[in-house]
Amino acid sequence: MATPPSELRQLQTLFYQAIAPQPKASNGATPSNQASSNQDAIAQLAAQIRIQDKLSFEQGLAAYQGSVMGKLTRALEEIYPVCCCLVGAEFFAAMSRVYVRKYSSHSPDLGDYGEQLPSFLEQFEPAAALPYLPDVARLEWSWHRVFNAMDRPGLDFPALANIPPEQWEQIRFELPHNSILLASPYPIHRIWQVNQPGYVGSAAVNLEQGGAQLLIWRDRLETRIDLPSEADWQLLQAFAAGQSFGEICAQFLNQEPEIDVAAQLPIWVQRGWITGFSIAEMADP
Numbered sequence: 001m002a003t004p005p006s007e008l009r010q011l012q013t014l015f016y017q018a019i020a021p022q023p024k025a026s027n028g029a030t031p032s033n034q035a036s037s038n039q040d041a042i043a044q045l046a047a048q049i050r051i052q053d054k055l056s057f058e059q060g061l062a063a064y065q066g067s068v069m070g071k072l073t074r075a076l077e078e079i080y081p082v083c084c085c086l087v088g089a090e091f092f093a094a095m096s097r098v099y100v101r102k103y104s105s106h107s108p109d110l111g112d113y114g115e116q117l118p119s120f121l122e123q124f125e126p127a128a129a130l131p132y133l134p135d136v137a138r139l140e141w142s143w144h145r146v147f148n149a150m151d152r153p154g155l156d157f158p159a160l161a162n163i164p165p166e167q168w169e170q171i172r173f174e175l176p177h178n179s180i181l182l183a184s185p186y187p188i189h190r191i192w193q194v195n196q197p198g199y200v201g202s203a204a205v206n207l208e209q210g211g212a213q214l215l216i217w218r219d220r221l222e223t224r225i226d227l228p229s230e231a232d233w234q235l236l237q238a239f240a241a242g243q244s245f246g247e248i249c250a251q252f253l254n255q256e257p258e259i260d261v262a263a264q265l266p267i268w269v270q271r272g273w274i275t276g277f278s279i280a281e282m283a284d285p
Contacts, residue, residue, distance in 0.1 A: 073097065082195045083140060146179065173277050192225070235259070
């Protein structure tokens with residue numbers, strides 16, 4: 001006889017509560033309310049599970065618990081290989097276990113797991129000696145998301161050419177889909193570069209050389225990290241904020257007159273930094 005859907009959902013919920021990694025307090029202990037909830041779920045689950053192999057219920061449950069921890073830890077290692085390289089595999093594995101107990105997975109896709117690791121590292125005292133590590137993690141997460149993003153069509157040149165001149169100021173140009181602007185006071189692009197598999201050259205990184213302003217985007221099948229000039233960086237931020245072409249031209253004419261927005265636009269199109277556009281609605285007078 002099939003299990004009713006409501007009972008199946010309840011059983012699935014109990015199973016998840018029983019095998020999910022339990023969060024730890026700062027002293028390493030599981031909070032009493034969490035421990036009690038976990039034990040209650042285990043007790044209820046044990047009453048509904050029939051053991052048909054050589055493993056006891058407790059042994060089988062422990063195997064599932066270890067499997068969850070192992071899969072989430074390996075997912076973090078695959079998404080953050082440079083961070084793993086910087087701190088060492090043993091340290092990264094220990095840190096990952098702390099992270100997994102604090103942040104549950106809420107997606108069936110393991111590629112969605114690990115977004116909070118950069119902010120977690122900012123508060124993770126054992127990693128305090130590497131102040132650049134959270135920003136390296138942000139770079140790796142950005143690369144991961146851009147690399148796995150859906151493809152989108154490029155700039156529709158015929159449609160752009162058909163926009164009448166009186167609407168040019170209303171155009172909102174769009175950066176590549178899922179592109180990310182990332183700034184750091186550390187040379188994270190250099191740290192990332194020298195820790196890539198197969199890298200050849202000097203592995204020296206001078207933390208005093210200054211920070212980095214990066215555009216992370218995908219050019220067809222190639223994921224790229226570009227280092228825009230200061231002028232390009234300011235324009236990128238303006239386009240990312242959704243400002244219209246007229247607003248951007250007026251802003252830079254008043255604040256940065258040496259930056260010729262109109263002259264930069266065809267260069268950006270050629271680079272692939274502009275891949276779409278829309279027409280901003282005019283505000284009522």
